Amino acid sequence: MMxxxxxxxxxxxxxxxxxxxxxxxxxxxxxxxxxxxxxxxxVYADSVYLGLASGSPYWVDHDTDVIRLSTLRAxxxxxxxxxxxxxxxxxxTVLVTLNFPMYHRIESHPFGAEAWLxxxxxRRLLGRTPVVFASPGIQDGMFHVEMEGxxxxxxxxxxxxxxxxxxxxxxxxxxxxxxxxxxxVRRGRxxxxxxxxxxxxxxxxxxxxxxxxxxxxxxxYLATGDPxxxxxxxxxxxxxxxxxxxxxxxxxTLAVRFAFK
Numbered sequence: 001m002m003x004x005x006x007x008x009x010x011x012x013x014x015x016x017x018x019x020x021x022x023x024x025x026x027x028x029x030x031x032x033x034x035x036x037x038x039x040x041x042x043v044y045a046d047s048v049y050l051g052l053a054s055g056s057p058y059w060v061d062h063d064t065d066v067i068r069l070s071t072l073r074a075x076x077x078x079x080x081x082x083x084x085x086x087x088x089x090x091x092x093t094v095l096v097t098l099n100f101p102m103y104h105r106i107e108s109h110p111f112g113a114e115a116w117l118x119x120x121x122x123r124r125l126l127g128r129t130p131v132v133f134a135s136p137g138i139q140d141g142m143f144h145v146e147m148e149g150x151x152x153x154x155x156x157x158x159x160x161x162x163x164x165x166x167x168x169x170x171x172x173x174x175x176x177x178x179x180x181x182x183x184x185v186r187r188g189r190x191x192x193x194x195x196x197x198x199x200x201x202x203x204x205x206x207x208x209x210x211x212x213x214x215x216x217x218x219x220x221y222l223a224t225g226d227p228x229x230x231x232x233x234x235x236x237x238x239x240x241x242x243x244x245x246x247x248x249x250x251x252x253t254l255a256v257r258f259a260f261k
């Protein structure tokens with residue numbers, strides 16, 4: 001009886017030890033908080049996808065070597081992933097800060113122009129277009145694009161992760177032709193102003209002349225009562241009114257042209 005009981009106990013212990021290799025023991029973990037300037041970036045623990053940066057913190061195995069951050073923005077497909085070695089002991093809470101640089105691609109038409117960064121009184125040559133400039137954070141100042149024989153162009157930096165600028169440069173020769181054409185057009189239209197002013201002055205003088213003559217003849221009519229003078233007074237008044245209308249046309253023309261200059 002004792003022998004059979006001993007055999008039963010030994011059989012149970014043997015079965016238990018045989019089953020131990022199939023029992024998985026949970027790995028000790030570390031809590032990782034992600035801080036980044038791209039909340040939509042994908043987070044990896046070594047090669048294991050954890051989720052988006054906006055969903056942190058994440059529990060990871062304590063023997064994880066690297067935390068990796070990869071942007072998912074379509075426009076920033078060429079942006080390299082960021083990584084940081086994880087050094088922690090089981091149960092630790094770790095803050096991992098990974099901020100992407102801000103990329104600025106500057107293009108020009110025609111290409112091959114010099115791209116400069118102007119920050120206050122300092123100027124820095126970035127290269128010839130097309131050129132990509134990476135800034136560690138939000139970039140201040142202005143980007144200037146310059147090429148011999150062309151008017152310079154300028155653009156203000158934007159604040160996205162990937163920024164693209166296209167600057168069309170205008171040839172100085174084309175600007176000179178346009179300026180000369182505009183000047184000649186303006187000079188050619190000056191005669192309109194002078195003509196309107198002269199017309200207004202002459203018409204005003206004529207209107208005053210006829211009005212004075214009509215007044216004198218009207219005085220004679222009142223003094224003599226001669227009915228033959230009345231038609232002359234009416235004709236002179238009509239001529240004075242026509243001249244007055246012409247003067248007003250000249251003045252209105254001047255006023256309109258000065259208003260739209």
